[in-house]
Amino acid sequence: MGIIELSKVTVRRGRSQVLDSWSVSIDSGEVVCLSGDNGCGKSTVIETAAGLVSMEKGSSEISGQLIRDSEGRRGRTKFGLCLQDDCIMGDELVGERILDAAGCDFDVSSLLKTWGLGHRIHDRVAMLSGGQRRRVAILSGLVPAMVSSEPVAILLDEPDSGLDDDSVEQLAQTLRDLAAGGHAILVASHNSKIIESADRVIQFPFTETKGDPVKGKFSLLESGVLRKTNIGHRMNLRTLSGVANNGIAGLLTLGAMLAMLNPEQLEGRTLTAFILAPALTAGLCGNSIHRLTLENRAYAWWNTISAIPPNALFHSLITCGAITVLASTVTGDFDVKLIAAGAVLGACTEAIVGLLSHATLRLSRPNAVMVRLLTPILILPWALVVDTLSV
Amino acid sequence: MSIRGEAVALLGLAGAGLTFWLGMTWAPSVSIDAFKAPEAQRIFYWHVPSAWAAMLAFGMLFVGSIFWFFKRSEWAWRLHVASSEAGLATGLMCVWSGCIWGAAEWGVPWDWTDIRLNTFAMLTLLSLYLVLGRRSQPDGVETRDTFAAFGMYGFVLVPFTYIATRLWQIRHPGPVVATSEGSLNSDMGTVLLIGAISFTVLIIGHVMAGMRLTKLELRLEDLQNRYEEESR
Amino acid sequence: MSGQTYLIAAYLGMIGALALWTWTVFARSKSLESKIDSLEKALANDESE
Numbered sequence: 167m168g169i170i171e172l173s174k175v176t177v178r179r180g181r182s183q184v185l186d187s188w189s190v191s192i193d194s195g196e197v198v199c200l201s202g203d204n205g206c207g208k209s210t211v212i213e214t215a216a217g218l219v220s221m222e223k224g225s226s227e228i229s230g231q232l233i234r235d236s237e238g239r240r241g242r243t244k245f246g247l248c249l250q251d252d253c254i255m256g257d258e259l260v261g262e263r264i265l266d267a268a269g270c271d272f273d274v275s276s277l278l279k280t281w282g283l284g285h286r287i288h289d290r291v292a293m294l295s296g297g298q299r300r301r302v303a304i305l306s307g308l309v310p311a312m313v314s315s316e317p318v319a320i321l322l323d324e325p326d327s328g329l330d331d332d333s334v335e336q337l338a339q340t341l342r343d344l345a346a347g348g349h350a351i352l353v354a355s356h357n358s359k360i361i362e363s364a365d366r367v368i369q370f371p372f373t374e375t376k377g378d379p380v381k382g383k384f385s386l387l388e389s390g391v392l393r394k395t396n397i398g399h400r401m402n403l404r405t406l407s408g409v410a411n412n413g414i415a416g417l418l419t420l421g422a423m424l425a426m427l428n429p430e431q432l433e434g435r436t437l438t439a440f441i442l443a444p445a446l447t448a449g450l451c452g453n454s455i456h457r458l459t460l461e462n463r464a465y466a467w468w469n470t471i472s473a474i475p476p477n478a479l480f481h482s483l484i485t486c487g488a489i490t491v492l493a494s495t496v497t498g499d500f501d502v503k504l505i506a507a508g509a510v511l512g513a514c515t516e517a518i519v520g521l522l523s524h525a526t527l528r529l530s531r532p533n534a535v536m537v538r539l540l541t542p543i544l545i546l547p548w549a550l551v552v553d554t555l556s557v
Numbered sequence: 558m559s560i561r562g563e564a565v566a567l568l569g570l571a572g573a574g575l576t577f578w579l580g581m582t583w584a585p586s587v588s589i590d591a592f593k594a595p596e597a598q599r600i601f602y603w604h605v606p607s608a609w610a611a612m613l614a615f616g617m618l619f620v621g622s623i624f625w626f627f628k629r630s631e632w633a634w635r636l637h638v639a640s641s642e643a644g645l646a647t648g649l650m651c652v653w654s655g656c657i658w659g660a661a662e663w664g665v666p667w668d669w670t671d672i673r674l675n676t677f678a679m680l681t682l683l684s685l686y687l688v689l690g691r692r693s694q695p696d697g698v699e700t701r702d703t704f705a706a707f708g709m710y711g712f713v714l715v716p717f718t719y720i721a722t723r724l725w726q727i728r729h730p731g732p733v734v735a736t737s738e739g740s741l742n743s744d745m746g747t748v749l750l751i752g753a754i755s756f757t758v759l760i761i762g763h764v765m766a767g768m769r770l771t772k773l774e775l776r777l778e779d780l781q782n783r784y785e786e787e788s789r
Numbered sequence: 790m791s792g793q794t795y796l797i798a799a800y801l802g803m804i805g806a807l808a809l810w811t812w813t814v815f816a817r818s819k820s821l822e823s824k825i826d827s828l829e830k831a832l833a834n835d836e837s838e
Binding site: 563566577594595596598599600603604607646649654657661763766767769770773774776780784787 | 829
């Protein structure tokens with residue numbers, strides 16, 4: 167059994183069948199290149215292997231672990247991925263992204279220097295040129311293998327697009343070096359240098375030719391402690407998107423209510439509703455990190471790292487708690503139970519709205535659907551909490 | 558000769574018209590002791606049948622969603638599309654008439670703590686989301702899977718709404734038919750029954766017509782693709 | 790507002806919704822059928838040429 171194993175996969179995209187009972191097996195130490203016309207299905211093969219696309223039939227396995235099958239079963243394992251979209255949020259830092267991809271600490275600055283990015287290690291990806299960003303995306307796909315002595319699968323979709331000739335040569339050599347280290351590589355490309363680096367070339371869908379590439383030399387990068395990503399919370403601290411997206415909405419709600427009502431005259435249910443309304447509004451604004459992950463289809467890459475979409479829910483607890491404290495302060499009714507309820511209610515509401523948005527990511531135009539239409543249901547638990555907690 | 562959905566829908570409309578006429582002219586008035594706004598009570602004769610029709614539509618939406626999602630049935634997708642539109646129309650009718658009747662009878666058009674009202678409104682909003690969302694996307698397996706998934710999960714609200722009045726009677730009245738506690742006047746019951754049958758026929762006709770429309774849309778797209786290919 | 794006003798408002802809204810819904814079904818059906826007819830004619834003409 168190969169490191170990368172696609173078994174009789176049938177995939178539909180849009181209204182057409184792109185893959186029909188298609189199989190490929192890539193062994194340890196092999197580089198297989200998919201070549202073919204635009205739109206023939208090469209990207210679909212890469213995304214299917216990565217478990218990003220649902221299949222009508224068949225299964226995808228990496229390193230013996232089921233990634234996805236037609237029954238909807240899913241699993242995760244370590245592998246490298248670089249899609250046609252760069253899949254990097256603009257506010258990620260160059261060095262940080264490579265470390266997240268590796269999943270452990272290592273000497274990232276030396277690696278970046280060899281790829282001409284050493285001076286950009288602390289820069290945000292949004293500040294880079296297109297070619298530099300592409301190199302970061304490629305390194306994200308290659309680095310899981312670079313730090314591993316065990317065979318790792320690498321999936322690359324048109325990695326050469328946007329690269330200059332020198333970078334393409336460096337990439338081709340790196341692929342050979344990684345293959346020499348026992349890693350399995352599936353790459354979709356038209357570029358002759360990449361094709362020359364392959365042990366097998368599949369002219370999509372079925373014509374296969376053997377290559378005769380130059381042997382490479384693998385050099386393992388020393389790795390340190392395992393790294394927890396917490397990308398959502400890091401991004402939230404860096405961009406303050408939680409405050410901008412959710413906190414402001416809660417504050418505006420409080421402000422609007424203060425303009426219309428005299429908090430000193432409120433009592434009972436109305437008072438409780440006044441205190442909890444800002445947290446509800448903050449929650450209804452949804453997962454602020456979700457919007458960031460829409461940039462360059464970053465959500466697709468992060469989906470292969472974790473089943474839980476990037477989020478900053480712990481920060482939301484704090485934000486919604488703070489807004490409830492503020493609302494309590496202006497009413498003079500400081501109740502710890504209410505503050506805790508506001509924090510939890512706001513965070514849960516945000517999580518649910520975030521999940522609803524996440525559920526639409528398979529669509530061609532996820533921004534065009536009005537997920538907010540489904541959010542009024544969340545007023546119901548809020549109303550029940552208000553009823554329960556009001557004296 | 559196959560029966561056209563439009564013809565069945567028109568039959569249903571005729572029945573709904575008859576229900577309206579009977580409700581306004583023949584059904585007995587209610588006592589001023591039992592109802593705060595006795596004239597407004599006649600909203601009942603379309604409000605309840607539209608709720609029933611909406612529930613039927615949501616049920617068909619569920620069936621269509623399930624069979625598309627798990628069996629990739631084209632027929633089921635057409636049922637999903639048609640029943641989401643039917644559920645939207647009848648759901649809006651029920652919510653609209655309910656709010657007005659609520660304002661007349663309870664003094665407030667809505668009650669956020671009433672589970673049945675809110676889950677029903679949620680289903681109506683879900684169907685609005687499905688109708689608008691689907692129109693914003695190109696047709697394809699991703700679009701169909703996504704909206705079928707929403708259709709399936711949203712349906713969980715239907716039995717919940719039905720049970721809600723048996724478990725949590727808060728403000729909205731409980732069931733008055735098919736229960737031992739019901740106390741509906743027989744003439745009212747007759748008009749209501751005619752309304753329920755009419756709206757059932759209406760919704761079936763509209764769903765049949767809607768399914769035919771989706772089939773026509775797909776045929777149009779296929780012809781357009783064929784025309785473009787042959788023009789090259 | 791009197792009970793009768795509520796009654797009229799409720800039924801006007803429901804009748805309006807039913808009418809709009811029914812009209813859209815008939816209008817879409819007509820539009821689709823005419824587009825399909827013209828495409829089929831165009832394809833038939835191409836084939837005969």
